Amino acid sequence: MSTASQDKRVAAFREYVKKMVSYGQALAILNWDLRTKAPRKGVEARSELLGVLSGEHFKLSTSDQMAEYLQALQEPDTFAALDPITQKTVLECKKEYERSKKIPPDRFQAFVVLAAQAGSVWEEAKAHNDFASYRPYLEKIVQFQLEFIEYWGYKDNKYDTLLDMYEPGMTVAQLDPMFATIRDKSVNLLDRIMASPHKRDTSFLTQNYDVAAQEAFSRYVIERVGYDFKAGRMDVSVHPFCTTFAPTDVRITTRFNPNDFQTALFGCIHETGHAIYEQNISMDLFGTPLCDGTSMGIHESQSRFWENMVGRSLPFWNHFYTDVVKAFPTQLEGISIDQFYYGINEVTPSLIRIEADELTYNLHIMIRYEIEKALIDQKIEVGDLPRIWNEKMKEYLGIVPDTDANGVLQDVHWSDGSFGYFPTYSLGNVYAAQIANVLKKELSDYEALISAGEFTPIREWLKARIYQYGKMKSPNELLHDITGELGNASYLVDYLEKKFSAIYHL
Ligand code: ZN
Secondary structure: OOHHHHHHHHHHHHHHHHHHHHHHHHHHHHHHHHHHOOOHHHHHHHHHHHHHHHHHHHHHHHOHHHHHHHHHHOOHHHHHHOOHHHHHHHHHHHHHHHHHHOOOHHHHHHHHHHHHHHHHHHHHHHHOOOHHHHHHHHHHHHHHHHHHHHHHOOOOOHHHHHHHHHOOOOOHHHHHHHHHHHHHHHHHHHHHHHHOOOOOOOHHHHOOOOHHHHHHHHHHHHHHHOOOHHHOOEEEOOOOOEEEEEOOEEEEEEOOOOOOHHHHHHHHHHHHHHHHHHHOOOHHHOOOOOOOOOOHHHHHHHHHHHHHHHOOOHHHHHHHHHHHHHHOOOOOOOOOHHHHHHHHOOOOOOOOHHHOOOOOHHHHHHHHHHHHHHHHOOOOOHHHHHHHHHHHHHHHHOOOOOOOOOOOOOOOHHHHOOOOOOHHHHHHHHHHHHHHHHHHHHOOOHHHHHHOOOOHHHHHHHHHHOHHHOOOOOHHHHHHHHHOOOOOOHHHHHHHHHHHHHHHOO
């Protein structure tokens, strides 16, 4: 093909992709509005609109036109001549195209219907502590996963195919040793913490904290950390989230608990971690599917780095302690910074994942990972889940749920077939510690910077190494370029050991 007609084809492809991405942005805005602003009566009409536009988006990504572009642009000489952004865009579109096309439309449709039913059945089952009514739905959901894996194909392990959706390139072979390390070291550390006589009063954190004051303080902190309010906004929603329409418009939400100091503030810092990533992706990638975080795990590494490794660190509060006492003088009267630091890092085994502390959180993930893997390997059955769940809770966390509602039924995720998603939370912690290890070596005054409230050098470092690339680098590539190795859990367990040994005088 002549260069001129090749250029024309590339331009047409990029235009086509931009249209697809625009549908995605419109959907994101409508979703954001639905979850933050829309009146109750408008929900049904909005859901219908979302359905229509998702359908259009799906058609564009799986059309004959897309197939034609992909075929032509993947021809080796043609592909080699493409610029790097177009190359990666072709590969991303190909991945999405194949994932969607390999499933027969009637089977996909049947799954969508089932997942919608399973969602409402789960809600009822959780409310009435009734696993038996949910069981047949979950069984069918798992069957669908197995069927889809056959369409998509797999190499060593069926579960790898599911992992790859959330963490491209991640495998059971890589995860198993990492998670075994986390599980064993965390269980051991937790035992020692529970036996430690060094316990302090933390009730000051759950007094009445005025919501308006919480909001003002949260906004102050996240702006200082580096959330750009000129390229975003913060609203309230039931479940906090971060959503991106463009790097110049990245929005976060939070929720307020008038009787808990930590919910809103640390939730805000968490979402800010996600948002700073998205606000710093190169604008060159805008209008392509690459203008996004590279994986769930890398994304979560940034939210958890800012929330836990920075936001729950002593240097951070060395800087903000005067401010927080000024914001809440009665609640924090007579509370030393040490007591405050202990309070925000207190470790308590608990039943509910989303309320777990920094250490025990990973153990909640281990339980879900082990169960998912065994279900997909068909080594256990859905009917066994309540028993297995409780056994693992006892083994890892030392507590047993009083009800299935507080146990196996607590998360919605399996209802829509999100298998392979939970591990990305712990991977986020693994990556965060691994990346922070390099960051601390290269920015030798890291702690002094945080104590001084100077977050710009840290943000700039992360932008140069991670944020700007969006999806241009795969998670493994990104991690290897920064740390010289693939995922390695030893940095996380060392970090946890050091931090909690100091707090609990172990
Ligand atoms: Zn997150």
